[in-house]
Amino acid sequence: MSLALSERQQEDLHKSILDYLYSAGFRQTYTQLKEEIPTLADFQPDANAKTSGLLVKKWTSVIRMQKKIMDLESRLTQALEENSHNNHANGTSKRTNPEWLPSAGSAKHTLTGHRAPLTAVSFHPIYSSLVTASDDATVKIWDWETGELERTLKGHTKAVTDCQYDSRGKSLVTCSYDLFIKLWNIEDGYSNFATLRGHEHSVSSARFLPGDTRIVSSSRDRTIRIWEIASTHCIKVIRSHDEWIRCALPSADGRFILTCSNDHTSRIIDAESGATKAEMKGHQHVIEVAVFAPRAATPAILELISQGQSAGSRYAKVDAQSVLFIATGSRDKTVKLWDALRGQCVWTLTGHDNWVRALVFHPSGKYLLSAADDYTYRVWDLKTGRCLRRIEAHDHFVSCMAWGRQVVSGEGSSADALQDGTSERVLNVIATGSSDKTVKVWLP
Numbered sequence: 001m002s003l004a005l006s007e008r009q010q011e012d013l014h015k016s017i018l019d020y021l022y023s024a025g026f027r028q029t030y031t032q033l034k035e036e037i038p039t040l041a042d043f044q045p046d047a048n049a050k051t052s053g054l055l056v057k058k059w060t061s062v063i064r065m066q067k068k069i070m071d072l073e074s075r076l077t078q079a080l081e082e083n084s085h086n087n088h089a090n091g092t093s094k095r096t097n098p099e100w101l102p103s104a105g106s107a108k109h110t111l112t113g114h115r116a117p118l119t120a121v122s123f124h125p126i127y128s129s130l131v132t133a134s135d136d137a138t139v140k141i142w143d144w145e146t147g148e149l150e151r152t153l154k155g156h157t158k159a160v161t162d163c164q165y166d167s168r169g170k171s172l173v174t175c176s177y178d179l180f181i182k183l184w185n186i187e188d189g190y191s192n193f194a195t196l197r198g199h200e201h202s203v204s205s206a207r208f209l210p211g212d213t214r215i216v217s218s219s220r221d222r223t224i225r226i227w228e229i230a231s232t233h234c235i236k237v238i239r240s241h242d243e244w245i246r247c248a249l250p251s252a253d254g255r256f257i258l259t260c261s262n263d264h265t266s267r268i269i270d271a272e273s274g275a276t277k278a279e280m281k282g283h284q285h286v287i288e289v290a291v292f293a294p295r296a297a298t299p300a301i302l303e304l305i306s307q308g309q310s311a312g313s314r315y316a317k318v319d320a321q322s323v324l325f326i327a328t329g330s331r332d333k334t335v336k337l338w339d340a341l342r343g344q345c346v347w348t349l350t351g352h353d354n355w356v357r358a359l360v361f362h363p364s365g366k367y368l369l370s371a372a373d374d375y376t377y378r379v380w381d382l383k384t385g386r387c388l389r390r391i392e393a394h395d396h397f398v399s400c401m402a403w404g405r406q407v408v409s410g411e412g413s414s415a416d417a418l419q420d421g422t423s424e425r426v427l428n429v430i431a432t433g434s435s436d437k438t439v440k441v442w443l444p
Contacts, residue, residue, distance in 0.1 A: 204247060293326060
């Protein structure tokens with residue numbers, strides 16, 4: 001130690017050690033150390049001395065420094081990966097580059113106008129329109145290319161919880177805590193042409209079933225309902241959970257409905273019979289969001305789970321068409337990937353520091369994006385389960401997220417194709433909504 005520290009430094013170190021031992025109550029060790037250092041035989045702890053509490057201060061400083069180093073290393077890795085992706089494009093337009101990933105500096109617009117937290121965002125399938133729903137009981141339509149507000153829809157009397165365009169971009173469905181589901185005619189200036197009534201408590205989600213002639217909804221009344229748009233009648237009531245159902249999403253072929261609930265489970269429901277086909281148990285808190293993994297993501301997920309010995313042997317020779325994967329996000333701060341047909345968790349993604357609110361699969365199928373109440377959204381590499389990017393997105397909870405889509409008939413690679421096999425190309429545009437009352441549009 002004499003080679004590393006001067007006599008003065010050694011004395012200060014010894015005094016700080018004695019001070020720590022005394023303040024921590026290790027009196028016997030304190031006395032023995034004083035006996036071994038004759039020059040400090042008269043040492044008495046003094047709260048005003050410069051060595052008082054020095055060890056604790058140095059220790060916490062080292063921890064903070066280590067955290068800063070890890071953060072800088074993470075940023076450097078992210079910058080290198082972004083540069084690699086840009087080089088990989090080889091002159092291809094970033095907008096159509098299927099490998100594009102968002103970065104902290106790619107938020108083009110911050111849309112302001114809502115007077116309460118955002119609850120849902122959705123892109124028009126053809127035009128550059130973005131619809132947003134909010135706790136302020138309104139729905140707003142924006143041009144995401146310019147960032148301009150086009151119109152505000154007022155029809156609900158309480159918080160609007162979900163919104164979605166149909167596949168042709170001709171109708172919009174919204175739902176609310178006011179117990180109603182409303183349908184809006186886009187070609188007629190977003191006029192409200194139907195109101196669906198029947199739920200007995202707050203409506204959590206409303207989505208078009210394939211074919212755009214029916215709606216599936218979920219509610220705090222613990223039911224899933226299927227509605228016929230033409231007649232506005234509820235044609236089926238499914239009771240699959242004993243607590244609040246947070247969402248009900250149809251599969252691309254319409255055969256299944258994916259649900260998640262306050263009962264900590266997610267379930268696969270047969271849309272025709274209403275029977276539960278599989279139940280996913282494993283989260284330790286309310287499941288806020290559940291989404292189907294597109295077929296494009298199946299190879300990456302199979303590669304991920306092959307890293308586990310038992311799971312790897314089970315899926316070693318599985319046909320990609322014979323499995324159906326889903327992702328769930330929960331208040332337990334985790335994202336889980338599931339074999340939906342077997343009801344088994346195949347991987348858990350950990351990293352968020354608060355409730356996970358939204359999940360979106362990258363159109364290439366290689367990545368999963370998750371948004372959370374820790375003010376961030378993250379990009380996960382599905383082949384490794386590693387978090388590639390952590391993006392500070394908003395000043396408050398990030399409550400919703402969506403990826404833009406555009407129809408490109410007869411074009412697009414297999415990486416651009418959606419789960420149902422159509423040649424819809426997914427644009428490189430992302431929208432996030434937050435409790436800070438803003439919407440951000442992320443572009444290359």
